[in-house]
Amino acid sequence: MKFASLGSGSQGNATLVEAADTCLLVDCGFSMRETVRRLDQLQRSPDQLSAIVVTHEHGDHIKGVMPLARKYQLPVYLTAGTAKAVVERSQQVDIRIVRDAEPFTIGALRVQPVAVPHDAREPVQYLFYHGNLCLGVLTDLGSVTPYVTQCYQHCDGLLLECNHDLQMLASGPYPASLKQRVSGPWGHLNNHQSADLLSQLECSRLQHLVLGHISLQNNCLERVREAVTPQLSGVGQVHYACQDEGFGWLQL
Ligand SMILES: [Zn+2]
Ligand SMILES: [Zn+2]
Structure with a gap:
């Protein structure tokens, strides 16, 4: 199994997960033209995709999903809540409803949705399985629930949100209401919440940890590193x- 990203952050997210002849696009927060360009940089084209798996309806995750699905006739997997939020944009798209904790199969990959606290209609994140391998994608959550900690226990690869540094967010340019939303229990993980989650995970199998959805305004690599480095024992490579x-x- 392997994975890559077309981009990660509040301007747009899209992740590729691939095993054998199956290639999934997880979210697509870019325009169609931009998606094709970014896929090309990863030596892939839209007609090589098997399906699109969606976490939630926010623009940085959904923007390109329906246009791409329509043009390349890709099935789109999402929760009923997310489907409801995008119903006007999803005509002529093959929509498949998924539910928290109910795994499903797409080609060579088994996919498990995991419910997360985030300010969308019915947001989930995902675990991907192939053979003995497990890859976790975990972004866009405002707090770490015991359920999340339990689900992400034994990942071989993990893409984990480190959205903001609390101090930088507090002193940064966002209006007060947005600061409150981002740092609230239904917003995004700050560096220390992510580090705290890592300290609770069994990381001995974790070959690749990718820290992502890093805010350009309210975070920087130095702050991310400072927070997570003490929790990286047992982790293979960090990206x-x-x-x-x-x-x-x-x-x-
Ligand atoms: Zn997002
Ligand atoms: Zn979001």
Whole structure:
């Protein structure tokens, strides 16, 4: 199994998860033209995709999903709540409803949705399984629930949100209401929440940890590193996803 990213952050997210002949796009927060360009940089084209798996309806995750699905006739997997939120945009798209904790199969990959606290209609994140391998994608959550901690216990690869540094957010340019939303229990994980989650995970199998959805205004790599480094014992390689280029293929 391998994974890569077309971009990660509040301007747009899209992740590729691939095993054998199955290639999934997880979210697509870019325009169609931009998606095709970014796929090309990862040596892929839209007609190689098997399906699109969606976490929630926020623009940085959904923007390109329906246009891409329509043009390339890709099935779109999402929760009933997310489907409701995008119903006007999803005509002529093959919609498949998924539910928290109910795994499903797409080609060579088994996919498990995990409910997370985030200010969307019915947001989930995902675990992907192939053989003995498990890849976790975990962004866009305002707090770490015991359920989340339990689900992400034994990942071989993990893309984890480190959205903001609390101090930088507090002194940054966002209006007060947005600061409150981002740092609230239904917003995004700050560096210390992510570090705290890592300290609770069994990381001995974790070959690749990618820290992503890093805010350009309210965070920086130094602060991310400072927070997570004490919790990295047992972790293989650590990477940082960026908005412009995501990250290249990582093999598990
Ligand atoms: Zn997001
Ligand atoms: Zn979101």
